[in-house]
Amino acid sequence: MLKPLKSNTEEKYPKLYNKVLDAVGKVGNRRDNLIAILLDVQSVSPGNYISKEAMLAVSEIMGIPAQEVYEVATFYHAISTKPRGRFLIQLCRGTSCTVNNSVNVKDSLEAELGIKIGSTTSDGIFTFEYTPCFGACDVSPAMRLNGRIMGNLTQEKIRHIICKCREAAENE
Amino acid sequence: MSKPASIISKNFYKVNPDSINDYIAAGGFEGLKKAASMKPEEIIDILDRSDLQGRGGAAFSVAKKWTHALRVPAPVKGIMCNADEGEPGTFKDRALLKLNPFGVIEGMVIGAYVGGGSEMNYARIYIREEYTYLHERMRNAIKQAEEKGFLGKDILGTGLNIEMKVVSGAGAYVCGESSALLESTEGKAGRPRIKPPRLNNVGLYNLPTLLNNVESYSIVPILVRDDSEYRSYGTEKSIGTKMISVSGKVKRPGVYEIPFGTTIREVVYDIAGGLSSRLPLKFVQIGGASGAILPASHLDTPISYEGLTEIGVAVGSGAIVVADESSSLLDYFDSLAHFFAEESCGKCTPCREGNRQLVRIVELMKSGNATSADFQRLSSILKHMKGSSFCGLGKTEPAPFISAIKHFEDEIQGYFK
Numbered sequence: 001m002l003k004p005l006k007s008n009t010e011e012k013y014p015k016l017y018n019k020v021l022d023a024v025g026k027v028g029n030r031r032d033n034l035i036a037i038l039l040d041v042q043s044v045s046p047g048n049y050i051s052k053e054a055m056l057a058v059s060e061i062m063g064i065p066a067q068e069v070y071e072v073a074t075f076y077h078a079i080s081t082k083p084r085g086r087f088l089i090q091l092c093r094g095t096s097c098t099v100n101n102s103v104n105v106k107d108s109l110e111a112e113l114g115i116k117i118g119s120t121t122s123d124g125i126f127t128f129e130y131t132p133c134f135g136a137c138d139v140s141p142a143m144r145l146n147g148r149i150m151g152n153l154t155q156e157k158i159r160h161i162i163c164k165c166r167e168a169a170e171n172e
Numbered sequence: 173m174s175k176p177a178s179i180i181s182k183n184f185y186k187v188n189p190d191s192i193n194d195y196i197a198a199g200g201f202e203g204l205k206k207a208a209s210m211k212p213e214e215i216i217d218i219l220d221r222s223d224l225q226g227r228g229g230a231a232f233s234v235a236k237k238w239t240h241a242l243r244v245p246a247p248v249k250g251i252m253c254n255a256d257e258g259e260p261g262t263f264k265d266r267a268l269l270k271l272n273p274f275g276v277i278e279g280m281v282i283g284a285y286v287g288g289g290s291e292m293n294y295a296r297i298y299i300r301e302e303y304t305y306l307h308e309r310m311r312n313a314i315k316q317a318e319e320k321g322f323l324g325k326d327i328l329g330t331g332l333n334i335e336m337k338v339v340s341g342a343g344a345y346v347c348g349e350s351s352a353l354l355e356s357t358e359g360k361a362g363r364p365r366i367k368p369p370r371l372n373n374v375g376l377y378n379l380p381t382l383l384n385n386v387e388s389y390s391i392v393p394i395l396v397r398d399d400s401e402y403r404s405y406g407t408e409k410s411i412g413t414k415m416i417s418v419s420g421k422v423k424r425p426g427v428y429e430i431p432f433g434t435t436i437r438e439v440v441y442d443i444a445g446g447l448s449s450r451l452p453l454k455f456v457q458i459g460g461a462s463g464a465i466l467p468a469s470h471l472d473t474p475i476s477y478e479g480l481t482e483i484g485v486a487v488g489s490g491a492i493v494v495a496d497e498s499s500s501l502l503d504y505f506d507s508l509a510h511f512f513a514e515e516s517c518g519k520c521t522p523c524r525e526g527n528r529q530l531v532r533i534v535e536l537m538k539s540g541n542a543t544s545a546d547f548q549r550l551s552s553i554l555k556h557m558k559g560s561s562f563c564g565l566g567k568t569e570p571a572p573f574i575s576a577i578k579h580f581e582d583e584i585q586g587y588f589k
Contacts, residue, residue, distance in 0.1 A: 030359075031359045031360075032357060032359040034359035035342050036340055038342075071361050072361050075362065075517075076341075076342035076361075076362075077514075078341075078343035093510060093511065094261065094507065094511070095420075095457060095461060095504065096260070096261050096419040097507075098499070098504060098506075098507040099420040099421055099493060099496075099504070131343075132343075132345060132511055132514060132515060133258070133511070134302035137261050137262075137493070138419055138425040139425075140420075147304060
């Protein structure tokens with residue numbers, strides 16, 4: 001794998017740099033793999049996000065200007081440039097879910113988590129946000145928990161799911 | 173009593189989607205084998221005979237598109253499949269990818285045979301990030317098709333070469349727009365390109381590119397193999413069947429295949445089992461988030477190109493969202509306005525700023541502070557967005573607002589002082 005002769009980013013953040021090198025090595029250093037690489041780096045980063053340093057490392061290793069990496073990283077919803085919780089809860093705000101009273105789901109989740117939608121709990125376990133329709137309208141109202149679809153949500157179901165997440169977080 | 177059809181969805185739940193042998197045993201790749209013995213023009217004639225129109229939403233004639241592709245000979249071309257199904261309320265492509273992945277591949281290979289490059293074809297299936305769980309299935313399908321010689325070098329002795337890959341989206345509705353999809357496939361931010369040049373001339377990696385929706389590709393092998401059954405369905409002007417996604421307040425939400433000409437009422441009450449609540453139906457939205465909102469009085473409209481055009485509505489992606497009397501149009505507007513504001517790519521002013529204003533006005537309506545001047549502003553913004561946006565997102569987005577204002581004038585006016 002070809003890399004720059006001398007890199008400030010590598011000196012300062014060797015661990016992160018190697019992670020990015022791995023991700024690029026897996027799929028190959030081609031411009032059309034940029035989105036896949038950013039998603040991959042994000043998935044192995046603590047906080048489930050792309051930091052400024054990660055963007056710089058991607059830029060150096062792939063030879064793409066940093067502002068272009070930044071442009072792509074900020075354009076797509078699936079790539080976050082802010083740290084997120086251990087569990088990412090994305091509530092659908094689509095039309096079907098609205099018709100099926102996703103507002104009740106939102107209220108229950110807010111009560112259960114103790115935060116408003118669009119924020120992260122202070123212990124860093126949960127991030128709760130809206131997301132556009134992800135095509136699970138047949139089981140609406142629905143949400144994604146770390147990418148996994150959970151549908152036909154009711155208050156009991158939400159309580160159960162959050163409870164399980166809390167347990168899992170404690171055991172880690 | 174109206175029943176769903178089973179032509180495009182023939183293999184659903186009957187053929188193992190992870191096994192190419194099962195697909196072949198069910199008659200799979202026979203369409204491709206037959207196509208390989210025909211001239212490209214003959215295949216286009218078959219598509220033209222059924223008047224197959226693009227199923228992503230724009231409803232452009234597939235035969236015309238493929239004829240254009242045939243007229244642009246090039247050694248290397250791009251073959252794209254749009255599986256970035258972002259239209260709220262639509263999930264029919266999810267079903268096709270999940271339950272009939274080989275059908276999509278077969279359709280793409282036939283597409284490459286007709287309108288592809290003579291030396292090499294870069295085929296890409298762009299699947300949205302939200303369907304990550306389908307990426308592996310599709311990669312597995314591609315691998316099996318390669319092993320059987322339906323992909324790769326010199327397919328079925330025709331000299332056709334295809335290199336097929338799955339590309340993941342990363343959550344952007346605008347990437348469903350054809351040129352934005354290509355930008356995203358190339359690893360850039362998914363903003364639409366200016367046209368012309370058309371994708372037929374300059375597309376993926378600046379190569380001439382053929383791009384179709386998942387459903388369009390899925391139908392092609394069926395038509396090439398034997399189109400008599402498909403053609404026995406539908407109306408005089410809309411031949412065949414359509415995959416639709418029904419959701420909202422119905423008992424059996426899901427993906428169904430219906431013959432063109434089935435009325436909205438039959439879909440809601442027969443196929444989807446009627447409303448899930450005891451309240452009467454208030455409105456339906458046809459064709460996704462940018463489709464029209466229709467009141468109960470329009471339920472007897474047939475779902476066909478000519479039937480819906482008559483009342484100024486498009487078939488679109490084939491989504492039908494049903495709402496009962498408990499749903500308020502304001503909540504619905506709220507969902508739509510925030511969705512579009514979030515998803516506008518920001519390239520052109522009418523869409524970027526228009527959406528910002530739409531959200532502002534909807535927020536005013538919610539707080540009860542909207543005035544009649546705001547209503548005027550809303551109408552004017554919608555008109556300008558429709559007329560002067562850069563791509564289909566901004567151009568079609570005003571449809572639900574305009575139709576709702578038309579059909580539910582009293583309720584909407586009630587939100588403005």
